[in-house]
Amino acid sequence: MAIKVLVFPCGSEIGLEIHAALKYSKAVELYGASSVSDHGAFAYLRYRQIDAHVQSPDFIEQLNELIQEWGIDMILPAHDSVVLKLAECRDTLLATAAVPSAAVAGVCRNKNSTYARLSEAGFDFIPADISGLSDTYPIFAKPAVGQGSQGAEVVHDYQRHQQLLDCGIEYVFSEYLPGAEYTVDCISDSAGRLLHFSPRERSRVKSGISVRTRPVRLAQSVERIADSIASTFCFKGAWFFQIKCDVQGRYKLLEIAPRIAGSMGLSRNLGINYPLLSVYAYAGLAFEVLPQDYPLEMDRALQSRFRTGLQYDCVYLDLDDTLIIKGSVNTLLMALLYQWVNQQVSVILITRHAQCPRATLAQYKISEHLFSQIIHIVDGSPKSDVIERRQGVLFIDDSYRERLDVSRQVGIPVFDLDAVEQLLDWRA
Template structure:
């Protein structure tokens, strides 16, 4: 099949990075990212487009369609609930397919009041109040997400004095554990995947630690009821929390990719890719596997430096080899530099037979443009051409000497990550 050109918008948030990781290595996908506000997208998306207007601006659709036509985009994937709703309402004005449900479904999922009204009568819907009739209770924005601007009200003294209840939902307090349940609905409306994951730790409303759990009859029933009442296309998820009796109650539903769908992807369900194929009219079949996964993540740093270089001089002992093992980030960097057409020079004072040591660690000599094995007492700077070069070495005195002699950037082993290019 011809490559499907996919545009992720906006492309700077955590869930857009999950979309990138799920799609960027697929041979049938050519991936693009676009944003109105530049954040992290340019560090990950090879094809990155900045400067789109906000969806609230009059010329947004015009600019979006310009990008779609210029790059022959086949499908656009929105990453924010408000963008999902906007795209759904304006699908007739967008010159490509968009990975969103119909307008009715998008609106139901965007507003909790509509979600609860649509599913009214089911036992998994929490108690909803019109006023502060019972304590404790929980207040959350009707169109919010990620736990932002939510309040637990334990008694009358904690009632916010300046809050417009028309924009909030008041519901029973749910003290128990919380789950996110990733789902997939095919083009015929059949629910093919229900994959619950426990939210063991969150940061800024985002699950950063969790594990998959077995699908209970209760969770499956909730997923099937939701799928029956709302029309989905491809991936979606819902969140549930246990009440004081231990029963699951619905918090919210969303039709965008969740950043922690990476956990479900680790089980073999690439929901973004399956959703693209579904939107393009193809039949998909999930592969169900029998193993469990735990996930824990923290912040990751990616860098850009304003120094152009063509040559990399890198040490061997305690730089490429650390404590008798190959240091994988160093090898990543070496392969990356070769991919970018840069020259990699191995420069070392290694004692013994260097060729045999390279063979021992299964490191090919062909990875290096030149191997400089120093057996005299001349400084490493003597053997280097400093023109558009950098130097990597664990030894401070070596770095100091090269920097003083050639005035080029030098890096310790811990700073190898500064040079890594994550763009795919």
């Protein structure tokens, strides 16, 4: 039986990576929830927006209501604040929370606490702390509670340093680290043993998120850092840490997070599905990793997904320059064809093709069984003559003349190729 997993907040970059990682898994039945209207509604087939946010007094109560309604087995957090809240309230949750103990989550949520805990253990990969105003500049400043590189800055003089000291926000002030920055994705088993770590370069960062990243090989000292953190905190499942080089080229710790990272999709495509392995770890299941090793780079940008209010059960689809375009199969329309098969939407191929349409479909390895009917117009009559005049029918054709005629004569929605993306349902 599949493990019912609830992701919260599911529309964050982390939540969307979890969706991408778990949506095809036969071991998981995926659910999503958020406290604000977000992209999760466009990605998660089973989705709910709740009224409470993580600081609301009834947050856990509302989560428990969803857990009971959906029969949830496990919650995967998709934000650092949610990790801490679930850890603090795990005894009152009605499902397993994929989070560490409240003590460990609290230490990891505050970078000053993280540095203090690891310094007490005698580790030397902690950046040098700056207490009070510094004798030399630049230094590095970052909010003690935060995520990614948000709020981080290089402080070049004592005036700015004093402003940050007086601003009322707890900061980490440390030595300036001029070297390259890396994220190290890690996976531990259900007993907290580190199984694998995957360093990657933060090549391009936007709003604190690594939107371009690639795997890198780093010095053996990084493995020592990973082992030291793992032995100190005994994380289960996926977690990561970030490092940067000091002036002497030594790796120093920036932060640790006991959760999925939004850019773990890079490692997922190299054989390690961190969200799925986290589910296994917190379910107490045994697993191993099979990493792949070849050049790969990942870049992320805004992607449009649509939620159309159209209700339809029949699509009329053109062949030339529509399904077949520039001598190749239109792969977006092929995806839609199989979506419509799953949704039991009837697709009728309507074409003025110069040859036999079935022979051309066979040439391009497109099954004619994807269509409920093939209408071959050879007498020059308008396509509007053979299209059903009723609601629930759509027409897709690259020709403006054909679309204009169908729109005027039949009165149904018509689509050029640049508009069919709105019909693709990404939810899973």
